[in-house]
Amino acid sequence: MRALFNYPYSQLAIASLLGSFAVLGYAPFYFYPAPILALAGLFHLWARSDSMSRMAALGFAFGMGLFGTGVSWIYVSLHDFGGMPMLLAIFATTAFCAFISLLPLSAGWALGRFFPVTPMLAAPLLWTAQEWIRGWIFTGFPWLAVGYSQVPYSPLAGFAPLFGIYGVSLLTATCAALIAAAFAKRLGKKPLALWLLALWLSGAALKHVEWSEPYGPRVSFSLLQGNIAQDLKWREDELVHTLQTYRQMVMASRARLIVLPEMAFPLLLDDLPKSYLDNLARHARSQGGDLLAGVPEIRHDANETRYYNSMLSYGTAPTQVYRKSHLVPFGEFIPFKPVFGWIYRELLHIPLADLASGEPNQAPMNLAGQKVAIDICYEDVFGEEIIRPLPEATLLINVSNDAWYGNSLAADQHMQMSQARALETARMVLRATNTGATAMINREGRVLAHAPHFTQVSLDGEAQGYVGATPYVRWGNRPVIVILTAGILGLGWRQRKFGKAR
Incomplete structure (x- = not known):
C-alpha cells in the first residue's frame, strides 16, 4: 500500500x-x-x-x-x-x-x-x-x-x-x-x-x-410542470400544443398562486395573443390570487433592441415583471462575441442565445398576499444574489428549464442548491420547472413534495411565508471571506517565521 x-x-x-x-x-x-x-x-x-x-x-x-x-x-x-x-x-x-x-x-x-x-x-x-x-x-x-x-x-x-x-x-x-x-x-x-x-x-x-417566523396565512399554490420536450419546445408546429397544455393546466388549478416554469411560452410576449393572457389572468383573479408565467420579452431602448428572459404576473395584483439578471455564458449571452460568435453561427443552435441582463436589484413581487422573490434557473446557485431582496421577501420562487440536460444528475443537483438557499434564508422555496425537479422545499431545506421527472403534472400544496433575517442574509459571504483571508495570512506569517517554503 x-x-x-x-x-x-x-x-x-x-x-x-x-x-x-x-x-x-x-x-x-x-x-x-x-x-x-x-x-x-x-x-x-x-x-x-x-x-x-x-x-x-x-x-x-x-x-x-x-x-x-x-x-x-x-x-x-x-x-x-x-x-x-x-x-x-x-x-x-x-x-x-x-x-x-x-x-x-x-x-x-x-x-x-x-x-x-x-x-x-x-x-x-x-x-x-x-x-x-x-x-x-x-x-x-x-x-x-x-x-x-x-x-x-x-x-x-x-x-x-x-x-x-x-x-x-x-x-x-x-x-x-x-x-x-x-x-x-x-x-x-x-x-x-x-x-x-x-x-x-x-x-x-x-x-x-428558528431564524424566521411565519408571515400571514398559508397560501395554496400550483407548480405547473408542462413536460415539453426540449427538442420540440421551439418548433412552430408545437406552439399550439404548448399553449393548450398550459392553458388546460392553469384552468384546472384551484390555487391562489399558480406558477409556470421558465420560458413556458416559447414566443415573444408581444406575439402572445392578448385574449390568451386575459383568460389566464381572469382565472387567477377568480381564485383571488395571481399567476406567474415565464416568457421571452422584447424591449426597444433608444436605438437598441433587447431581449429578456422574464417572469410576468397576472391576476389580482397589477402586472409585475422580473427580468433575469445573471445570465449563463455561452447559453444566454455570447462572451467576447468577436472571438466566440462563430460557435453559435456554425456549431450551436440555441434559441435566444444573446439576451440582455435585467437589473441586479429587483424588488419582490406582491403575489397572493406574499412578497415573492423570483429567480430564474441558474440564478439560484448564487447565494449572495438571492439575499438581495431579503429580508423584505417572505417567499422564494425558482423557475427553471433543466430539460437542456436530459435525464442526468443536473436537475437534482440544481434542486439541492435551492435547498441550500432555503436554509441560508430561512424561507420556503417553490420550484416550477419544465421537466423537473419541480418541488416544494421548507425553510429547513427539506423537500416536502417532489413531482416525478419528465411527467406532465401540477404539484399542489400550501406554502407559508416567513419574515426575519438570518446572519447570512445580513452579512452574506463577508464573514467567510474575512476568515479565509485572516487564516491564510496568519498561516503564511507562521510559515515565514518558523519554516521555509519549498
Whole structure:
C-alpha cells in the first residue's frame, strides 16, 4: 500500500477516483460523508507529496474526477439539444472540466509553495478559497461546491444560516483535514473525535434555531410542470400544443398562486395573443390570487433592441415583471462575441442565445398576499444574489428549464442548491420547472413534495411565508471571506517565521 501511494501515476488515479467518489454526496444520492472522506484522501495525498508540481497535479486530477463525473451533463446540452457534433461536444465538455480543475490545481500548488509546515491547517482554507473564486470568476460556476453536499441532512448544514454555503464548505473541508491528520498520525484519535463531535453537535443544535417566523396565512399554490420536450419546445408546429397544455393546466388549478416554469411560452410576449393572457389572468383573479408565467420579452431602448428572459404576473395584483439578471455564458449571452460568435453561427443552435441582463436589484413581487422573490434557473446557485431582496421577501420562487440536460444528475443537483438557499434564508422555496425537479422545499431545506421527472403534472400544496433575517442574509459571504483571508495570512506569517517554503 505504501508503494502504491508513493507511485506518482497511481496517486493521480487515486485522486481522480476520490473526486468521482465525492459526487455521491450530492443529489440525488445525498451521501454526505462521501465528500468528507474524498477530501480527506486528497489532503492525505497532498501532505505526503514532496513537490509543488505533484501537489498541483493531484489537485487537478481530483478536480477532473469531481467535475468529469458531476457535470458531464454539459455534453447533453451541447450535443443533444445544442446540435454540436459529438466529438467536438466531448472535447468542449472535457476542456471545460479541465479549465475549472485549474482551481483545485492552484490550491495544491499554493499548499506546497507556501504552507509545507502546516498543510492540514492550510488545506481547508485553500480549498474553500478556490471554491469561492470559482463562484464569481468569469461570472461564476459554483456548481459542486463541497458545502452543497451537506444539505440538508448533515449536521454541518446547520451552519448555512450563519455562514452560507462557503462556510459549510470550510467546515466540511476542516472535518476532512482532521481525519487526514489522524490518518497521518499528526493528530490522535481522541482529539479527532472531540473536534468532530464539537462541530457536528454544534451544527445539529443550530438546526433547531428558528431564524424566521411565519408571515400571514398559508397560501395554496400550483407548480405547473408542462413536460415539453426540449427538442420540440421551439418548433412552430408545437406552439399550439404548448399553449393548450398550459392553458388546460392553469384552468384546472384551484390555487391562489399558480406558477409556470421558465420560458413556458416559447414566443415573444408581444406575439402572445392578448385574449390568451386575459383568460389566464381572469382565472387567477377568480381564485383571488395571481399567476406567474415565464416568457421571452422584447424591449426597444433608444436605438437598441433587447431581449429578456422574464417572469410576468397576472391576476389580482397589477402586472409585475422580473427580468433575469445573471445570465449563463455561452447559453444566454455570447462572451467576447468577436472571438466566440462563430460557435453559435456554425456549431450551436440555441434559441435566444444573446439576451440582455435585467437589473441586479429587483424588488419582490406582491403575489397572493406574499412578497415573492423570483429567480430564474441558474440564478439560484448564487447565494449572495438571492439575499438581495431579503429580508423584505417572505417567499422564494425558482423557475427553471433543466430539460437542456436530459435525464442526468443536473436537475437534482440544481434542486439541492435551492435547498441550500432555503436554509441560508430561512424561507420556503417553490420550484416550477419544465421537466423537473419541480418541488416544494421548507425553510429547513427539506423537500416536502417532489413531482416525478419528465411527467406532465401540477404539484399542489400550501406554502407559508416567513419574515426575519438570518446572519447570512445580513452579512452574506463577508464573514467567510474575512476568515479565509485572516487564516491564510496568519498561516503564511507562521510559515515565514518558523519554516521555509519549498
